[in-house]
Every structure is written in C-alpha cells, then in structure tokens.
Amino acid sequence: MMLKKMWDRWLGTGSWRTRDINDNLSRVLVAELDTIAQKERFERVGPAQACKEITAMLRVGRLLCGKILVTDMMILDGSYFMLLGPEGVMRELGASDGSFPLTVTGSQKSLALGLESRLGNTSTIWQTGKDLQESATARQKNVWDEWVEFENKGLIRYEQQIRKFELAVVPDLPDCLTNTGNTEILSTLNATKTRSDAFQAIEQSLLKGQDKELVSSWWNSRYLKGIALVAEADWLQFESTGPLDTPIRHDMGSLSLPQNLLQWANSATSATIAVAWDRTVQERRALRKKQRHREMKALCFAAMASTGGDSRSQVLGQSAFKLFVGLALVAIGLPFIHLNALIESLPWIAFAVLVVSTLPFRDIVLLAVNLVPDKQAQLLLFEVPKK
Secondary structure, X not given: OHHXXXXXXXXXXXXXXXXXXXXXXXXXXXXXXXXXXXXXXXXXXXXXXXXXXXXXXXXXXXXXXOEEEEEHHHHHOOHHHHHHHHHHHHHHOOOOHHHOOEEEEEOOOOHHHHHHHHHOOOOOOOOOOOOHHXXXXXXXXXXXXXXXXXXXXXXXXXXXXXXXXXXXXXXXXXXXXXXXXXXXXXXXXXXXXXXXXXXXXXXXXXXXXXXXXXXXXXXXHHHHHHHHHHOXXXXXXXXXXXXXXOOOOOOEEEEEEEOOHHHHHHHOOHHHHHHXXXXXXXXXXXXXXXXXXXXHHHHHHHHHOOOOOOOHHHHHHHHHHHXXXXXXXXXXXXXXXXXXXXXXXXXXXXXXXXXXXXXXXXXXXXXXXXXXXXXXXXXXXXXXXXX
C-alpha cells in the first residue's frame, strides 16, 4: 500500500489532496489585459500581432483557471476587446455561447450602467480615444452595444464589486518615492482608490518624466492586484517586471509557467484550443486543489498533447515499464556472453529496437520542454479561506 502511494506521488496521480477549494471561484485576472497595456501593445507591434499575442494570453488564462476576470473598462476601453467584439473573442478562444469564459466586474450593477457612468464622468481617462463622452464613433458605440447585449442575454457573467476595495501591497517601492521631497505624493497615492485621480496626482506632482512613468506603473500594479484580491481571483502576468515570486498575500502562492506554453497557445487553432480545454478538466481541478508545480506541468502537458496521446503520468509510467522490459532482455542475455559476438549483441539489439519502436518520443520531448520554466510568466493562485 505504501509502495502504491509512493508510486502515485511520483507520477502525480493518486489522492494526495491537501485542500478543497470551490471550483466556481477559479478565475484569473491577466495583467496584460489592462487598458493601458492593451494600447501600448497595439502601438508597439501593430493590431494584427497584438491580437495574436493577447489571444494567446487569454487562451492560457482560460486553460489554467477556467474563467478570465476582466473589469468593465478592459472591454469597453480595451483596444483588443473593442477591435474583436464579443463574437470575435469567443471565436478566438474556441468557446461557445454557453461557455464564454469571461467574467466582468465593475462598480455598477450592470455593464450598461457602468458604461453610462463612465461616459457621464468627465474625468474618465480613455485609452481608445479622447473625450469619448462627446466623440465616440459609430463603430465604438456598436461594439459597446454588442458587449452590453451579451451581458443582458446572460452570455457573459457580470459581478458588481461589493467588497471594500484596497490597493494591494507590492514589495518594490520606486526609488524616487523614497526621497524626502516626494513623501506627499506617496501619501496621496496610498490613499487614492481610482486610477483617474491617481494619474492626475502623479501628473501634477514634482516628479520628473521617467519617474512619473515608473510611479504610474507601480501604482497601476497595486490597483490591478487589488481588483484581483477583492474578486478572489488568481493573478497571471506574462511579462514580469518585478519579483512576482513574492506573494502579495500570505494565502497566495506563485507558480512558474512552462516556457513554451504561450508559444503553443499562439500557434494553435481555435479548434485545438477547444479540444485542449475539454480534455484538461481533471488536470485543472488538480492544479486548483494542490497548487503545485507538478500539477502545473501535468495540465500543460495534457493541453499540448490534446490532439492525441496519453496523460503525463501515463507517459511516465509506460516509458518506465518499457525501459524495464528492455533492460530485462539485456539482463537475460548477459549470462550467455561467452557465445559468439553476434549472439552477445542480440539482447542489446532487441533493447534498441524496443526503445526506438515503442517509446513515445514526441510525448517525452513535451515532458522535457515542460521542465523549463518561463522566467517572467507567473501565476499567483488565490486560496479560498477554509470555513
């Protein structure tokens, strides 16, 4: 019995559960979906490439956590979501009407009321255009209507932010804010809860050009992570600029993503993504319950091998068994080593034929690649408090 448990643990199978977590709360906020980040990516690499990159990030987010949490402004003012619209996003993710993986959160009771509130607030900073209260194009209004209609029909889940919002605590304070002359702006930013007010305060401060950009990024990171914490969502960041391996709260743990996962999601077709999603339900639940690197690797392997083949544990087990059989053949042949050279080599030839003909080399390569962690991409898992 003990041997079986050790075997199951080595393969990543069995029932080594450490906690029970409500799967319905498994959703993730992706840092790169921030409206500012979307705009910068579109300007840096162009709309076509930006859409491919953001789509890949969304696919990975859905694969790991099931649902993707977005704020109302991420879709109403995000370059990616405004360009594709709900139908386009659903198509790229390989989703259907009954399984749209987005959950929208906002301060108002509905997405429509959120849009109305933003348009009625002259201090709102828009990324997809200036003064959209007065100059929104017909196309922008049409896309807004499409998103609102999806929410009205129940195709997108909407959640009003009802918990008190607090900025997240991040470890790396910009050097410029440690100067005695900038204590006032630091105090102001620590007490500011809206992005428009924070950016306005930074702009009017005594900070200089590059320092303003650094402080804006620092505050924006606290803001987005605060949204994730309030919504009890995981946090996923692909292009890390800070020590994400330092949890922002004691009940969150950090996991590195395999280096080639984003590349796979970028090159895969929508149909492949849909199949990968359907075939990784168990692995996704295991990652949620155990929150370990072993489960992360198993999930990513299952997704990338989703067009056919066995699970990670099965590949490991079958490969070990076949190697054992091959070595057994060699061992059987060793007592007859005194025979002529041809007979002496037969066990080794049999072993080589067995390895070449039966080992799943494609899957073994995937296993090896999954061992290489991405130095930037990190997933912070939120643990639902025990009742």
